[in-house]
Amino acid sequence: MRLNQNTMLLGKKVVLVPYTSEHVPSRYHEWMKSEELQRLTASEPLTLEQEYAMQRSWREDADKCTFIVLDAEKWQAQPGATEESCMVGDVNLFLTDLEDPTLGEIEVMIAEPSCRGKGLGTEAVLAMLSYGVTRLGLTKFEAKIGQENEPSIRMFQKLHFEQIAASSVFQEVTLRLTVSESEHQWLLKQTSHVEEKPYRDESAEPC
Numbered sequence: 001m002r003l004n005q006n007t008m009l010l011g012k013k014v015v016l017v018p019y020t021s022e023h024v025p026s027r028y029h030e031w032m033k034s035e036e037l038q039r040l041t042a043s044e045p046l047t048l049e050q051e052y053a054m055q056r057s058w059r060e061d062a063d064k065c066t067f068i069v070l071d072a073e074k075w076q077a078q079p080g081a082t083e084e085s086c087m088v089g090d091v092n093l094f095l096t097d098l099e100d101p102t103l104g105e106i107e108v109m110i111a112e113p114s115c116r117g118k119g120l121g122t123e124a125v126l127a128m129l130s131y132g133v134t135r136l137g138l139t140k141f142e143a144k145i146g147q148e149n150e151p152s153i154r155m156f157q158k159l160h161f162e163q164i165a166a167s168s169v170f171q172e173v174t175l176r177l178t179v180s181e182s183e184h185q186w187l188l189k190q191t192s193h194v195e196e197k198p199y200r201d202e203s204a205e206p207c
Contacts, residue, residue: 016067
């Protein structure tokens, strides 16, 4: 999605930046060689060339929105630190329901094991939910999660998602959040600290 190609979201624990070709060879391709991540994300291993093609589709396709998740503490603490050295995962929205343009499917991956369980995924999801509501006009979100991925299920439930379906065939559960006025106000409060800045604007670089 080109809408977010010049957008950076700065939180307390994470910084969200657009997925560019620079991110592919350094960390992303290596992450997706992991059998654990392939299982948790229901992904197939891709060649480097296929990964570049996937990145281009994320950039060009109007029904996909993705941000790379950076460790904010590491990114801000090291002057001149590269994004690649601070990458910990990604967060995505799929806008694939042609009958309901207000529905988005959200997913998050914290690929670096040392960064899990520290709230980075939670803040990344909250920032993406807020972006989806304010910039994309979404009012409903669904998350499809493998039944064995209990930490992810618990995280989404803490963010007010409720289970609406379970598939024994795909071994996954579907959770949904409907953004009512009260949920919208709650979301705004949870993300009031998140700043939206131009991507790679010199004023937004770490000091």
